[in-house]
Amino acid sequence: MTSGTDAFQVDLRGLVELLSRHLYSSPRVYLRELLQNGVDAITARRALDADAPARVLLRPLDDGGLEVHDTGVGLTAAEARDLLATIGRSSKRDADPDDPLAGALGGGFGGGREEFLGQFGIGLLSAFMVADEIDLVSRSARDPQAPPVRWRGYADGRYELTELDPRDPAAPAAPGSVVRLRPLRDAEHWLDPDTVAALAADVGGLLPVDVSVEVRLEDGSTARRRLSGEELPWRRPYADEGQRARALAAYCERTLGFTPLAHVDLDLPVAGLTGVAFVLPAAVAPTASAHHRVTLKRMLLGTGVEGLLPEWAFFVRCVVDATALRPTASREGLFEDEILLAARDALGERVRAWTLETLAEPSVLARAFLSTHHLAVRALAVQDDAMLDLAARVLPFETTLGTRTLADLAEPPAGDAPPRLLWTTSVEEYRRVAAVAAAQGLPVLNAGYVYDADLLARVARRRPEWRLAPVAPGDLEAVLAEVEPLRELEVTDALGTLRDDLTALDCDVELRVFEPSEVPAMLLTDRDGEHARQAREAAAPVDGPTDVWGAVLAGLTGPARARRLVLNDANPTVRALLAAGDAPVRAAGARSLYVTALLASGRPLAGAEAGLLGDALRTLLERALPAAPGTDAGPTAGTEADTRTEPRTTESEDDAR
Ligand SMILES: Nc1ncnc2c1ncn2[C@@H]1O[C@H](COP(=O)(O)OP(=O)(O)OP(=O)(O)O)[C@@H](O)[C@H]1O
Numbered sequence: 157m158t159s160g161t162d163a164f165q166v167d168l169r170g171l172v173e174l175l176s177r178h179l180y181s182s183p184r185v186y187l188r189e190l191l192q193n194g195v196d197a198i199t200a201r202r203a204l205d206a207d208a209p210a211r212v213l214l215r216p217l218d219d220g221g222l223e224v225h226d227t228g229v230g231l232t233a234a235e236a237r238d239l240l241a242t243i244g245r246s247s248k249r250d251a252d253p254d255d256p257l258a259g260a261l262g263g264g265f266g267g268g269r270e271e272f273l274g275q276f277g278i279g280l281l282s283a284f285m286v287a288d289e290i291d292l293v294s295r296s297a298r299d300p301q302a303p304p305v306r307w308r309g310y311a312d313g314r315y316e317l318t319e320l321d322p323r324d325p326a327a328p329a330a331p332g333s334v335v336r337l338r339p340l341r342d343a344e345h346w347l348d349p350d351t352v353a354a355l356a357a358d359v360g361g362l363l364p365v366d367v368s369v370e371v372r373l374e375d376g377s378t379a380r381r382r383l384s385g386e387e388l389p390w391r392r393p394y395a396d397e398g399q400r401a402r403a404l405a406a407y408c409e410r411t412l413g414f415t416p417l418a419h420v421d422l423d424l425p426v427a428g429l430t431g432v433a434f435v436l437p438a439a440v441a442p443t444a445s446a447h448h449r450v451t452l453k454r455m456l457l458g459t460g461v462e463g464l465l466p467e468w469a470f471f472v473r474c475v476v477d478a479t480a481l482r483p484t485a486s487r488e489g490l491f492e493d494e495i496l497l498a499a500r501d502a503l504g505e506r507v508r509a510w511t512l513e514t515l516a517e518p519s520v521l522a523r524a525f526l527s528t529h530h531l532a533v534r535a536l537a538v539q540d541d542a543m544l545d546l547a548a549r550v551l552p553f554e555t556t557l558g559t560r561t562l563a564d565l566a567e568p569p570a571g572d573a574p575p576r577l578l579w580t581t582s583v584e585e586y587r588r589v590a591a592v593a594a595a596q597g598l599p600v601l602n603a604g605y606v607y608d609a610d611l612l613a614r615v616a617r618r619r620p621e622w623r624l625a626p627v628a629p630g631d632l633e634a635v636l637a638e639v640e641p642l643r644e645l646e647v648t649d650a651l652g653t654l655r656d657d658l659t660a661l662d663c664d665v666e667l668r669v670f671e672p673s674e675v676p677a678m679l680l681t682d683r684d685g686e687h688a689r690q691a692r693e694a695a696a697p698v699d700g701p702t703d704v705w706g707a708v709l710a711g712l713t714g715p716a717r718a719r720r721l722v723l724n725d726a727n728p729t730v731r732a733l734l735a736a737g738d739a740p741v742r743a744a745g746a747r748s749l750y751v752t753a754l755l756a757s758g759r760p761l762a763g764a765e766a767g768l769l770g771d772a773l774r775t776l777l778e779r780a781l782p783a784a785p786g787t788d789a790g791p792t793a794g795t796e797a798d799t800r801t802e803p804r805t806t807e808s809e810d811d812a813r
Pocket residue numbers: 189192193194197226228229230231239240245246247248273274275276277278279280281333
């Protein structure tokens with residue numbers, strides 16, 4: 157057995173399979189890679205001769221193949237062997253002084269990576285996703301004495317390299333290259349003339365070289381249709397700002413599919429970046445990832461590029477062109493390097509500055525922006541003091557005094573004492589307390605929506621003079637007046653029975669007086685108590701006392717009731733209920749009030765509670781309705797007189813109010 161070093165063998169089929177399945181999203185990228193090679197070769201040639209022609213021509217062939225002609229720098233035989241037949245070899249990286257090839261090839265294409273689109277040395281392989289043969293003929297501009305060359309690569313990994321006689325009709329007459337693809341079976345459609353033209357216009361429409369496609373006319377002759385050369389829409393000259401804004405909006409409709417609310421110009425010289433951020437006309441979820449249309453050196457990178465802006469800027473979509481940002485190997489996303497991080501911050505700053513500026517003064521745009529993108533303002537305000545201050549002035553909140561901004565509430569007209577401002581951390585809590593708080597003139601804000609609680613907590617820390625605080629159980633109790641001692645005595649027994657009626661629900665009952673009198677009862681909970689309640693529920697035996705975990709939980713919970721049903725003695729129904737002599741009716745009434753208060757607080761009905769409501773309603777209906785003829789009056793018949801009078805009493809009291 158001999159030892160020694162050997163070169164890796166590459167299974168080209170396996171490699172192409174890997175690229176097509178795991179790197180590139182679609183075979184369509186082959187055309188981008190070919191265009192890119194043509195454009196890079198032109199860039200390299202222009203470094204030698206600034207006046208050299210800059211053309212890429214796409215020629216669909218009658219046999220279903222495709223030719224890509226470029227007026228680029230071309231290749232010598234040595235370059236073709238080293239660059240085309242060596243996977244991963246590229247002439248476009250920064251010249252490496254230790255690389256023997258760098259000298260041989262004159263430092264590759266010359267210059268550094270910044271000038272070129274390609275860099276990885278794998279792009280040409282993508283053509284094997286649609287072709288089983290790549291045939292390249294080339295004439296070098298760098299070495300005019302070098303004979304023209306033909307390189308033929310096959311999908312099975314073989315290649316042939318031949319030098320051509322300069323007079324050979326197959327040899328290019330002038331410096332440059334022609335790449336010809338022979339279509340792969342079942343991939344012919346990717347080389348179809350219309351597909352080729354559409355793909356080239358999509359990815360290369362903004363390229364600064366002449367990209368054309370040869371089209372066959374009806375009389376059999378051919379013509380060239382130009383696909384590129386457009387100036388970046390945001391850099392074209394316009395008569396005035398109005399015309400520019402309209403043109404950019406139309407461009408946004410065409411390329412991004414929506415009419416923007418506004419546009420923000422982006423300009424970041426360090427990243428060689430220019431472009432526009434378009435403000436979406438409708439709200440999007442903060443979790444939706446923002447997709448941007450990015451061209452790198454005017455070649456399309458993608459229309460769904462992520463990571464260009466900070467996450468909070470989910471309300472804009474950008475169209476940008478950059479020279480210093482780097483692509484991932486698939487050329488479909490941006491590589492996360494320091495330049496991208498810095499660019500993201502700087503672009504975010506630009507969008508933030510626009511937002512602050514737009515919202516600072518009232519305007520139609522400010523109103524439209526705020527009503528559409530208030531979530532974005534909230535998202536930014538929780539991490540940005542300037543936006544927080546602005547949000548406090550412009551963000552409308554649902555409050556018990558109506559829709560108000562924080563500044564409206566906290567800075568009352570001169571002379572009025574600033575009130576204490578309370579906020580609820582859930583929509584349910586707000587619903588529970590809103591009616592009562594409103595009746596007391598107590599300003600309570602609904603901070604139950606995403607970002608609000610954090611936002612208010614930050615405002616509270618930043619502006620202590622605004623006296624903002626979350627609602628605590630005690631705040632509400634302060635507005636629930638005790639009943640008169642005499643009245644208390646009068647209803648002690650009735651309350652006792654009501655308490656018994658609700659014991660099974662782990663709910664205590666109290667009687668207080670509060671406004672509005674229309675609200676018969678409120679369900680108060682404290683979080684610890686609620687936790688204990690849930691633990692007790694979990695501990696309740698389901699199928700016998702074998703639930704060990706439940707038993708442990710039960711041991712940890714105290715006897716205090718988690719919920720308190722606070723009955724309103726100012727409410728006629730409650731007073732009637734307390735006066736009711738019929739025990740089943742009173743129990744049914746108490747349970748109905750419990751369930752109503754539960755629903756009013758925005759909590760869902762548990763199965764047992766729904767059953768309870770059903771039972772209670774049945775009892776009340778049985779008492780209120782006469783028995784149908786021919787049916788047994790049932791067990792409730794004996795108390796018919798009582799039940800008939802009770803609802804009527806309630807009604808007449810209601811009418812009297
Ligand atoms: N049309 C062309 N004219 C001149 N040289 C070419 C042409 N096409 C390819 N080459 C040479 O072959 C090399 C390999 O090309 P390939 O497309 O595989 O990779 P790349 O363009 O360098 O990088 P990437 O993988 O990022 O596209 C190039 O670096 C270039 O030197």
